[in-house]
Amino acid sequence: MSAPPDIEHLNTSGLLIQHSPGRGRGVFASKPLPAGTLIERSPVLLFTKQEYAEHGKHTVLDHYTFNWRDGRMALALGIGSVFNHSEQPNVSFELEAKTESIRYTISRRIEAGEELFIFYGHKLWFEQHGQSSTTSTMVKSSDPDDGWGGLGAIDDSSTEEVNPFSEGNPNDVIPESELPFTRLKLVDDTEEDLPENIRTIQAWAVDVARPQDITTILKWIKSSGLDTPDLAHLKRVRRSPSTGITSVLLSAYPSALSSFPTSDLSPPETSSPIPPPLPPPSSLPLSPPYLTPVPSSPALTPLSTTHKSSIWPTVYAPRRKYEFEEWTRGRAAWAWDAMSLVVKAANEAKLPGELPIAAHVPLAYQGDVGEEGEPGVEFMACDTRTSTRHPLRHATQNVIRKVADYLAAEASSSFSTGKADSTDANAAQSAEAAQPSTVAAANGKNYLLTSLTLFTTHEPCIMCSMALLHSRVKEVFYLVPMEGTGGCGGAACLSRLKGVNHRFGIARWGREGEGEGERWREGLEVGGDVDA
């Protein structure tokens, strides 16, 4: 293919479109790019199969067109159409049905001058440059099933399954036995009454000299975003009957490991924990913030209320916390869609040679009242340890990182743009206005998955389960149990451990011997010794 002169493409990653020997034009890096860099989002032009068969197929567009998920044909705009093919790609791509676009991400570190390749698939319609014709499989472009190999092969519209919960009243409660998943019971409530079983977490508190300041401090905690779910089971104010000192809880110390048993109530060993900012004005007579142990969960019985409140006043919530919450039809439909998407993504990941493991954090179910500060965006990530040659690039870790990166970017943009008004004559007032963003960051609100649900094809390994615990994710649904390596009930169950301060709900998709649980697992085998 003869190519026109090189052009500099106007994009933030500094990509160049240059001649690629034996391949026509190609996309090249002008500077080093780390793995995980999102380099392009190409919108696609969609047209019907009939239009393609009658027109597109007989033109040069045939080299650039591929099958879209819903049965239509697609042409990538932007530089999406200029990436050449390689069996060792350094760029991975994700189709985004909702935005009708494709995201291209660097899958291993790239040096300046390297060409960027994607993997088209196994059925190529041209002879690969640098490969003998015996090693590259060719199909004629007149073949009616010819698409863009890998991209074409993900056209699964014909096997699209119907969501069994999409019909009917979305508010109907579904009996536990009819839900498409099996939930794991995490705690035995009888352990509650024993003082030695009380788990504690560390939290920041201050002593307040004047009781009349308490309302101001509580208002400040609320407006600063420090009233997070981690401390919702505790009363904010404690008046010590023995010393008469009044103390207020400011925020949780963001560490997943808690003190256990309660005889060890010393603050966590850490180089230098950073205390949260104190409520303004600075003239308030408060002690310096200090770390103190507090119960990690509400009291389920009157006796445990007494025990726990002797550490810090604790809310009595009889048999609520660890009982399974009821599920409605609408919520089940939401979960079914999320699980079916993650299964599709895992199957797609196989094409460029990755392990078929994916993880997905969808938008919260719309029937629920969303937590303030939820991202309003959904995230998908696949396992990339093969292409990145990095042992920690598990799908779950990749998706946690995507959420955290997104929240961090959002937080820094709202911090730098909205909150502190540079035209404000009163600089002190501006700084105060900017504080809520800072304190929320100190409390992890800008990176945590609090109140979000994660769907994944394979039971997360122990390392990923620990990462999930740190992320404060609300619940995790997985399809393939990993008995030898899983951290959600397989080899171990981190949510059941005594020394942790957060438990996330766990459910295995499918019910014994029935439904899509069995069907969806087909093709996702990875071997029992793999850490997912």
Ligand SMILES: C[S@@+](CC[C@H](N)C(=O)[O-])C[C@H]1O[C@@H](n2cnc3c(N)ncnc32)[C@H](O)[C@@H]1O
């Ligand atoms: C989507 S286009 C890629 C951009 C194209 N090189 C250009 O100049 O517009 C696909 C076409 O690029 C060429 N191509 C892509 N990868 C190649 C490879 N590994 N070896 C040879 N030709 C390749 C083939 O002609 C193929 O039909």
